[in-house]
Amino acid sequence: MTDEDNVNIQTLAKDIWELARPATTIAITTHIESDGDGMVAAFALQHLMQLEGFEATIVTDDEDLSLYSFLGHEPSVIGYKAGATADLVIVLDCNSYDRLGQRAELVSSAAKVVVIDHHVIEHNPIKADLAYIDTKYASVGALLYAVFESQLQALSLEEQSYFAECVYVTLLNDTNNFTNANTDAGVFELAAKLVKHGAKPYQLYMAYMQNNSAGEMRYIGGTLATIELHHNEEILFMHSDLALKESCKVDPALFRKATRYVQGVRGLKALVYFREDEPGLWKLSLRSLTLNVQEIASRYGGGGHRQASGCTMQGSLSEIKKRILDDLKQAMKAQ
Numbered sequence: 001m002t003d004e005d006n007v008n009i010q011t012l013a014k015d016i017w018e019l020a021r022p023a024t025t026i027a028i029t030t031h032i033e034s035d036g037d038g039m040v041a042a043f044a045l046q047h048l049m050q051l052e053g054f055e056a057t058i059v060t061d062d063e064d065l066s067l068y069s070f071l072g073h074e075p076s077v078i079g080y081k082a083g084a085t086a087d088l089v090i091v092l093d094c095n096s097y098d099r100l101g102q103r104a105e106l107v108s109s110a111a112k113v114v115v116i117d118h119h120v121i122e123h124n125p126i127k128a129d130l131a132y133i134d135t136k137y138a139s140v141g142a143l144l145y146a147v148f149e150s151q152l153q154a155l156s157l158e159e160q161s162y163f164a165e166c167v168y169v170t171l172l173n174d175t176n177n178f179t180n181a182n183t184d185a186g187v188f189e190l191a192a193k194l195v196k197h198g199a200k201p202y203q204l205y206m207a208y209m210q211n212n213s214a215g216e217m218r219y220i221g222g223t224l225a226t227i228e229l230h231h232n233e234e235i236l237f238m239h240s241d242l243a244l245k246e247s248c249k250v251d252p253a254l255f256r257k258a259t260r261y262v263q264g265v266r267g268l269k270a271l272v273y274f275r276e277d278e279p280g281l282w283k284l285s286l287r288s289l290t291l292n293v294q295e296i297a298s299r300y301g302g303g304g305h306r307q308a309s310g311c312t313m314q315g316s317l318s319e320i321k322k323r324i325l326d327d328l329k330q331a332m333k334a335q
């Protein structure tokens with residue numbers, strides 16, 4: 001959905017403004033279980049739209065966004081309510097109705113829809129009037145930077161630096177502080193430009209990646225204590241149940257980096273983190289450098305990238321683990 005559809009990144013900014021101009025209500029949104037790419041890219045886009053004279057509101061699932069408060073701006077955000085509509089909806093970091101949860105209704109009922117994303121196209125793609133999807137970008141924030149780069153010089157230094165900090169956070173999130181397999185020369189070149197625009201790597205790393213409470217560290221400790229290995233120690237499972245959440249008094253939804261603590265375990269082909277969000281409702285995070293875990297997550301209505309995907313499953317942990325273990329073994333066999 002890039003060149004074939006005559007969507008050119010050089011004219012994308014102008015194309016978006018053209019769709020925004022006649023719209024009275026504009027919403028920006030991202031995938032369920034929003035993250036520091038889609039959500040912070042939404043902050044950046046909203047800010048640019050404001051400067052351009054457009055009033056756009058970020059529509060969320062009412063998640064707590066306080067983990068981004070270090071960015072120092074108060075974005076205009078509302079939680080989605082059934083029946084809410086907008087003339088124009090801009091979807092970031094997501095191209096499938098399946099990854100929008102309840103907000104699929106907001107998107108399908110909008111007069112005009114723009115999709116800007118860097119994921120492989122999954123099931124049930126969003127019908128868009130304007131779509132730019134390119135998997136070569138490490139984050140959707142990086143894609144937004146490419147769209148608006150030529151316009152940044154016209155902004156004040158403070159506005160440039162806010163935009164740059166937001167894009168830098170999207171890189172921190174989707175490259176895991178420049179350590180994921182998607183980290184390439186282009187990522188470092190972009191990071192250098194963002195630093196020149198005012199992004200401060202040390203402060204942003206500390207505020208975004210290392211800003212843990214003691215309770216969160218206990219939660220991580222409790223989760224790491226559940227590590228088990230399967231299939232000749234090539235598959236790692238770990239979990240956090242509701243009891244752990246209660247004892248540590250943390251909101252696990254605010255703390256999504258658990259898999260980062262086990263990425264370095266020797267000899268792994270895949271790892272899966274199971275987090276209980278409601279009794280018997282488990283949110284899975286799947287990671288692998290060699291298997292296509294997106295393919296597995298999509299069987300259960302989830303999605304993401306080949307190497308990092310998520311889905312939600314209902315049932316007993318032991319049954320869910322058994323199904324996922326079978327799926328992973330099968331994927332390894334098929335290799």
Ligand SMILES: [Mn+2]
Nearest residue numbers: 037093139140
């Ligand atoms: Mn992303």
